[in-house]
Amino acid sequence: MSYNTFGHMFRVTTWGESHGPAIGCVIDGCPPRIPLDVSDIQPWLDRRRPGQSKFTTQRQEADQVEILSGVFEGQTTGTPISLLIRNTDQRSRDYGDIATRYRPGHADVAYDTKYGIRDYRGGGRSSARETAMRVAAGAVARKVLGAGVRIRGAMVQVGPHGIDRAQLDWDLVNANPLFCPDAQALPVWEDYLADIRKKGSSIGAVIEVVAEGVPPGLGAPIYGKLDSDLAMALMSINAVKGVEIGEGFAAASLTGEENADPMRMEDGRLRFASNHAGGVLGGISTGQPLVARFAVKPTSSILTPVPSVTREGENVDVMTKGRHDPCVGIRAVPVGEAMIACVLADHLLRHRGQVGS
Amino acid sequence: MSYNTFGHMFRVTTWGESHGPAIGCVIDGCPPRIPLDVSDIQPWLDRRRPGQSKFTTQRQEADQVEILSGVFEGQTTGTPISLLIRNTDQRSRDYGDIATRYRPGHADVAYDTKYGIRDYRGGGRSSARETAMRVAAGAVARKVLGAGVRIRGAMVQVGPHGIDRAQLDWDLVNANPLFCPDAQALPVWEDYLADIRKKGSSIGAVIEVVAEGVPPGLGAPIYGKLDSDLAMALMSINAVKGVEIGEGFAAASLTGEENADPMRMEDGRLRFASNHAGGVLGGISTGQPLVARFAVKPTSSILTPVPSVTREGENVDVMTKGRHDPCVGIRAVPVGEAMIACVLADHLLRHRGQVGS
Amino acid sequence: MSYNTFGHMFRVTTWGESHGPAIGCVIDGCPPRIPLDVSDIQPWLDRRRPGQSKFTTQRQEADQVEILSGVFEGQTTGTPISLLIRNTDQRSRDYGDIATRYRPGHADVAYDTKYGIRDYRGGGRSSARETAMRVAAGAVARKVLGAGVRIRGAMVQVGPHGIDRAQLDWDLVNANPLFCPDAQALPVWEDYLADIRKKGSSIGAVIEVVAEGVPPGLGAPIYGKLDSDLAMALMSINAVKGVEIGEGFAAASLTGEENADPMRMEDGRLRFASNHAGGVLGGISTGQPLVARFAVKPTSSILTPVPSVTREGENVDVMTKGRHDPCVGIRAVPVGEAMIACVLADHLLRHRGQVGS
């Protein structure tokens, strides 16, 4: 069962609500003797932290992570690693509205229908705040994978505006708050998003994550396929509505000839002439770069009133004032990277368990 | 761990290779006292069975299912249900070629790299033959869900040819071998696929599955979300490269206003004015129709030779003669339905466990 | 996988080392809308807390539990419940000895062999301190089970001294620091343990836990049997070396006639004339009181030097000064109760999931 846990050997359990005293996670199954301290985790959290540009919510959280267990004298011990972040920006504001009025497109009505109760403060458990712990766990997963595996994500589409793949520049990604990899697209996106923000509207996005250096052989058929686990992991991120690997949906329009990845031996090593498959065959990594994309919907928190209902069954119109996130896809970039890191770390251990190194 | 098992409370474990003596599955956790016999399962298998039109492989398998346990006097007993299908079409042909030459785009090279061994006969474990057991398990899942839940799939795109949603006719789907829901698209697809077949080529497809009557409240945040489990389940089907829920990737281009699903109370019941979300909010079903789509790549088994390598590391060119499947997406329709049935049955029991009826 | 998690639907993950900043647990899958606050948990922790009599270690911990998530306005929300206890008695003492010299009978050498590293301070992860979180989780499990299920434990043997079952008085158990249920045995045990303590020795014990009001039907054959899950849970408690249900090992000497539990209908209800089975048949609860016993070994922390080795492979003799626990079985009583509560809560939800209420 996995309500709030994912992974099998590298297992991550997260807990916490947006406006409770803290959020946290427990990482179980981490190999021992891996150097780890807060400085390995904090930079990734800083990268995800909101409030760093006008394009993300102005919520201000220090997001300072503490390691409470599982590390001794700077090394993992093989026992569970407990990470904790205190919630410091819990404004003592009136939650009366959100308590009874279901925000359209949010999980409010679904939680209430399922559980008969919900912590409505700031979205409670369904808040994107939970993704901070995914990023923290992903930082640990990167240490498990080692320096040979490089996982990088970028936004590749914002609303109607995609990138020109000929311009793709990974170095640019961390140099702009939109994780944009295309120098020509960047100013277009900035203008577009500024306009969206001004209007109190919101817009969707597509994120691409590429993992290089993934050893071949990871992934376990039939129901532990690497790509199905990636799909699960990415689809579990807030607001994600689609996931694809390699050519993804574009493969539907291709012929077998167009979609083939020819193989050749070169210098005694297997080489692929192309990577339509996105690094996975039969659910198993091939050694090629792993390529995954996911679509993030526009947040429903907009200034335009949308018809909704209250907990008591009255019709109301709901609009969202205050903190505003014109494109929640932006912050999904580091989260997507982290989820892929966690899935890969899990499969690395699973493969080693069944097959040996 | 879940190498060959999926689900948590309604658990399906499949086993078997394409050309071994049999394939089978074990369904564990099925509720007791559900009427079940072979006639509940066989029709779904017949629907998936290849060789029924010129558009699918000409492999001839009776696919006659046997129930070996878990059913007594026509009812499930709560103990594991073992289902078995004998492989009857194991031609005593020479597998010399496939044994050593890796078929591009297939799992051959990946299995060998991972395990150092593979049953190469007919693709072994990675053959789509395994999906017969998914369909069988899905038939049992439908019984668990009851008549109130209706799960229907259709092909909605073949290569470049989509459907006109205004023409969507579910009744048509089972009346043609392409699971096409659009009477005007059907002849276009038939001509197109006949041509693909004649050329020894192959083409991709998109399948849509809709589940109506799903009770609200299914799905468990954060890592047991209904949509992430669906993504995992659909991505695990052979040749699937993308999965989306509701608007899916199209949501990336929408604004919050466009993507909103307004809510209103009508006759004391919550109604949504639209279903961009595809029936899921925050990972929990809302009671709206569940809408999922998945993309299937073109099979790499084509007549055009593609550069490849042998097990011993020699360069070769591989082409696939014999049985030919111009569009493996066709047979994925009943498989997709079955996977969704299994995920829903699992979540029905999980929800009942945690929350009660 | 379950390194630090137990349970399936009511899942408990614990973390933390004896001398780290804190210990904690995450309870996942708890049903919603169960009234819960710290006052439901703290009394059980107080009951387990060491230092309350001369018969347990003098370590002084407030063991004040905090609820960090999963509870809103006094009720569980169905999301993960995070509990945390700060470690307040981390004396800044020199751990030089214990760091390099393996305490015989402790996990020191085993952890180092397995992981190549261990947090040696106070036993680290292998310390009985971890059991505080089991007791906390057990308190939540009791709330899930409701008032109709009563779980009570007692010491029934200390070294050579058993109890007279004719004298068994449950009211006495909580009125003495030894959880002794026999007024005549109590002074004998006190004298005996005072002597053990004076000598710097230690002694084993047997604990019995009885759960009344357990609904019939809990437990899932074949590998989810109620009694096998109880055996797992009890054997996982520090220092436990044996577990038995009902007659347990005594059943080996009984004939079928002696061990039979005759059944009769009385007032329309099924009654058993005896309870040799201990409340379980075929792994499923029968509605009779569940009776489990477990044996706790004497701690190896004694004043007598015992031959041992160092991390570097030198022979040494190790004796344990300082805090002293003459009978670790005493504190195992509330822990055993808690584990049984957790297993029962888990099976209650599992049963409801598969079979319905």
Add this chain to the structure above:
Amino acid sequence: MSYNTFGHMFRVTTWGESHGPAIGCVIDGCPPRIPLDVSDIQPWLDRRRPGQSKFTTQRQEADQVEILSGVFEGQTTGTPISLLIRNTDQRSRDYGDIATRYRPGHADVAYDTKYGIRDYRGGGRSSARETAMRVAAGAVARKVLGAGVRIRGAMVQVGPHGIDRAQLDWDLVNANPLFCPDAQALPVWEDYLADIRKKGSSIGAVIEVVAEGVPPGLGAPIYGKLDSDLAMALMSINAVKGVEIGEGFAAASLTGEENADPMRMEDGRLRFASNHAGGVLGGISTGQPLVARFAVKPTSSILTPVPSVTREGENVDVMTKGRHDPCVGIRAVPVGEAMIACVLADHLLRHRGQVGS
């Protein structure tokens, strides 16, 4: 969830009823390239098979195992291994009695209470016939463990008659149908059991299993301890009521001095002077022999009528004619060995996964 599955990386799922067409199991997660054919499994099944002496039930089953998947050209492939045994001794007898009258001490009443239905023929799912598949899986587990690990079981007590440990002779065990390791005890047991059988009575037993050559480091604290997994596995065997490791319940009467296992370096290797711990410290194997014992109750199938009830709630007296098993503990010996083999294989892979070889 684990209704009918046990293990995490080496996972065994069993299915089948005593009088259905077949029983079987699926072994998932087995490492690839292990030589395996029927001759590796059949001898262990033959050893368990009933009807080989007058001391076990006269049911005659060939218990001929078939390998249906997961093995190719004499080697495991890493994919699921499906094993099947046909039930050949399904006498077409009248089950009227057993269908409605609950056999005391059997699972009949428990299954009906839980599920509202049961396959009553020969005990259905709760029959000891299921243990054949445990033995088959155990045979595969032994191959995973390799020749360096030796797992041997023996009966060490039958009713009131124990063995003299000074006489313990492992070679004798397989040379007599009682798995008795003591040449002087053997004739006593034979006479005693002949008498029990003549009277239509039954008697309990204690079985001991010793595993030598277990690598140190297996077992994962805190809830994946080797000894708790062993306890779960052994307690899940039909009729088992108690499990102990090393000194077990005897440890309750020992002092810390008596129970200590002194350690010394000898020839550069760690040696223990004794093995009170039974090969496990802190839930982790130490390299010493693993010693487990379990108690088996006397079967309730006896000639003496015992008060019981019918499905419809009428009082009846039930006696068992026909096939008779005076001591079900006998056949539990190979089953206990098999369960320990499976647990060790699982932990070998789990350890390798987390820590590496």
